[in-house]
Amino acid sequence: xxxxxxxxxxxxxxxxxxxxxxxxxxxxxxxxxxxxxxxxxxxxxxxxxxxxxxxxxxxxxxxxxxxxxxxxxxxxxxxxxxxxxxxxxxxxxxxxxxxxxxxxxxxxxxxxxxxxxxxxxxxxxxxxxxxxxxxxxxxxxxxxxxxxxxxxxxxxxxxxxxxxxxxxxxxxxxxxxxxxxxxxxxxxxxxxxxxxxxxxxxxxxxxxxxxxxxxxxxxxxxxxxxx
Amino acid sequence: xxxxxxxxxxxxxxxxxxxxxxxxxxxxxxxxxxxxxxxxxxxxxxxxxxxxxxxxxxxxxxxxxxxxxxxxxxxxxxxxxxxxxxxxxxxxxxxxxxxxxxxxxxxxxxxxxxxxxxxxxxxxxxxxxxxxxxxxxxxxxxxxxxxxxxxxxxxxxxxxxxxxxxxxxxxxxxxxxxxxxxxxxxxxxxxxxxxxxxxxxxxxxxxxxxxxxxxxxxxxxxxxxxxxxxxxxxxxxxxxxxxxxxxxxxxxxxxxxxxxxxxxxxxxxxxxxxxxxxxxxxxxxxxxxxxxxxxxxxxxxxxxxxxxxxxxxxxxxxxxxxxxxxxxxxxxxxxxxxxxxxxxxxxxxxxxxxxxxxxxxxxxxxxxxx
Numbered sequence: 042x043x044x045x046x047x048x049x050x051x052x053x054x055x056x057x058x059x060x061x062x063x064x065x066x067x068x069x070x071x072x073x074x075x076x077x078x079x080x081x082x083x084x085x086x087x088x089x090x091x092x093x094x095x096x097x098x099x100x101x102x103x104x105x106x107x108x109x110x111x112x113x114x115x116x117x118x119x120x121x122x123x124x125x126x127x128x129x130x131x132x133x134x135x136x137x138x139x140x141x142x143x144x145x146x147x148x149x150x151x152x153x154x155x156x157x158x159x160x161x162x163x164x165x166x167x168x169x170x171x172x173x174x175x176x177x178x179x180x181x182x183x184x185x186x187x188x189x190x191x192x193x194x195x196x197x198x199x200x201x202x203x204x205x206x207x208x209x210x211x212x213x214x215x216x217x218x219x220x221x222x223x224x225x226x227x228x229x230x231x232x233x234x235x236x237x238x239x240x241x242x243x244x245x246x247x248x249x250x251x252x253x254x255x256x257x258x259x260x261x262x263x264x265x266x267x268x
Numbered sequence: 269x270x271x272x273x274x275x276x277x278x279x280x281x282x283x284x285x286x287x288x289x290x291x292x293x294x295x296x297x298x299x300x301x302x303x304x305x306x307x308x309x310x311x312x313x314x315x316x317x318x319x320x321x322x323x324x325x326x327x328x329x330x331x332x333x334x335x336x337x338x339x340x341x342x343x344x345x346x347x348x349x350x351x352x353x354x355x356x357x358x359x360x361x362x363x364x365x366x367x368x369x370x371x372x373x374x375x376x377x378x379x380x381x382x383x384x385x386x387x388x389x390x391x392x393x394x395x396x397x398x399x400x401x402x403x404x405x406x407x408x409x410x411x412x413x414x415x416x417x418x419x420x421x422x423x424x425x426x427x428x429x430x431x432x433x434x435x436x437x438x439x440x441x442x443x444x445x446x447x448x449x450x451x452x453x454x455x456x457x458x459x460x461x462x463x464x465x466x467x468x469x470x471x472x473x474x475x476x477x478x479x480x481x482x483x484x485x486x487x488x489x490x491x492x493x494x495x496x497x498x499x500x501x502x503x504x505x506x507x508x509x510x511x512x513x514x515x516x517x518x519x520x521x522x523x524x525x526x527x528x529x530x531x532x533x534x535x536x537x538x539x540x541x542x543x544x545x546x547x548x549x550x551x552x553x554x555x556x557x558x559x560x561x562x563x564x565x566x567x568x569x570x571x572x573x574x575x576x577x578x579x580x581x582x583x584x585x586x587x588x589x590x591x592x593x594x595x596x597x598x599x600x601x602x603x604x605x606x607x608x609x610x611x612x613x614x615x616x617x618x619x620x621x622x623x624x625x626x627x628x629x630x631x632x633x634x635x636x637x638x
Contacts, residue, residue: 131637133545138404138631141404142393145385145386145390152382158316165319165324165325165371167376167504171315171318172371172374172376173307173319174315174318175374176375177299179312179315180315214295215295219296238621240620242619263298
């Protein structure tokens with residue numbers, strides 16, 4: 042063997058080493074959970090009604106329709122709004138931050154909405170704003186999780202949501218569906234706020250939640266039933 | 269037998285609870301009217317008709333104008349001239365249920381709190397879109413929590429009204445002076461003799477003591493509510509844009525060390541989960557980059573956290589373990605503290621600003637459970 046052939050062999054060896062790509066082969070477990078085994082995503086990322094996680098038109102159809110073209114957001118963001126942090130232990134993008142932003146905007150908008158009473162005859166009103174409304178049941182329940190949850194259910198917005206209930210056999214409120222639905226709706230407001238800006242998001246609240254009077258009707262029923 | 273009886277009565281009580289179409293009221297408590305305010309209204313949704321019928325009135329503007337403290341506060345805060353002194357005086361009144369016959373700051377401070385919450389949240393979400401929720405909430409609290417707002421209120425020069433009626437009379441102080449002070453103490457509290465260095469908790473404060481043996485003094489709460497109410501009053505008189513500018517000037521301009529708010533219990537596990545969430549195909553690896561003096565008393569190791577060929581973070585430590593942990597924490601901080609900038613390298617515009625443009629980067633994916 043000559044020196045040059047040794048050199049050639051070495052170069053060939055290093056080339057081989059360079060071309061080797063490390064690939065992982067992980068066993069994906071199907072069936073019930075076994076500690077330490079990674080579960081097959083095909084099985085895990087499915088809701089208990091059988092909807093598979095993804096931006097399929099079936100999943101996001103209702104929301105797209107509700108948002109209409111004026112307030113449209115991307116499919117990925119719509120799916121993120123529909124995903125609660127309980128889904129797959131938060132491994133998919135979820136709506137927690139969007140919800141935080143949306144809920145602050147809704148609270149603010151409703152506070153501004155209820156005190157905006159230019160023709161009030163309450164002497165304590167300041168500059169045509171009746172502050173006696175703040176703190177009353179109607180003002181507090183208007184953006185509450187119960188009113189928004191029922192609103193989402195009545196409009197079929199929560200028919201596909203990606204979340205995990207601790208017990209999905211109990212009723213709307215106790216299973217957490219009400220809370221998760223309300224959070225989803227608020228996350229939508231947050232998403233519209235991020236995509237289109239605050240002014241459009243406030244138009245969205247006015248047009249989609251208030252102008253039909255549906256949310257106020259629900260809130261009135263909630264307050265009346267409690268008394 | 270007794271147990272059966274108890275069970276039966278419990279079952280009866282449950283059936284007595286009225287249920288709406290969806291919801292058993294047991295799992296959700298609907299807000300009730302505060303009977304002490306004797307609120308009257310015509311229709312639930314006729315917001316202009318709501319009125320508390322306990323006797324309260326607003327301070328006449330002419331009386332407020334006689335109070336030098338109010339005028340000083342007004343000009344110190346550089347409030348617009350549309351901002352009435354009577355509203356400013358109302359913002360400083362935390363007396364409940366019209367005990368002094370004047371309208372209090374409850375409505376104003378609730379409105380102010382809503383304004384503060386939104387603008388703080390918006391600012392933080394845009395500034396640090398990937399902040400974990402726990403850190404985000406801590407940051408919100410640091411910007412507009414009660415303790416912070418109380419500090420701001422004190423720095424604005426708001427004084428507490430501790431002068432009792434008798435002292436007021438004896439010192440021949442003008443009547444209007446008290447309308448410029450922060451009013452939250454009842455007359456009998458003012459008359460109690462205070463020992464220096466001894467602080468007696470009131471009944472309300474006793475109830476608010478939590479498991480960590482911490483409580484928020486009423487004075488702090490009063491200061492915080494006054495600051496919120498001043499902001500609410502600003503909205504009432506001059507609208508939202510001026511209020512937003514005020515919040516940015518006074519609250520959000522404070523420097524906040526967000527990077528000091530992190531605490532990781534299982535950083536490596538968190539990084540692995542995070543990379544899984546981000547869909548990286550290669551596994552997370554911790555590698556030794558450099559070392560010196562392994563056999564000496566002062567060894568130094570440099571470790572790196574890698575995914576495939578990408579280095580996510582680097583850490584220096586005096587042991588291998590320390591260097592590894594620092595590398596992982598460095599990688600996590602680099603991800604969480606990401607702050608987007610626009611094309612010119614400036615801070616991005618906020619959704620409430622004109623000319624705001626949406627960037628994908630301002631949507632965070634949320635935290636992972638570890």
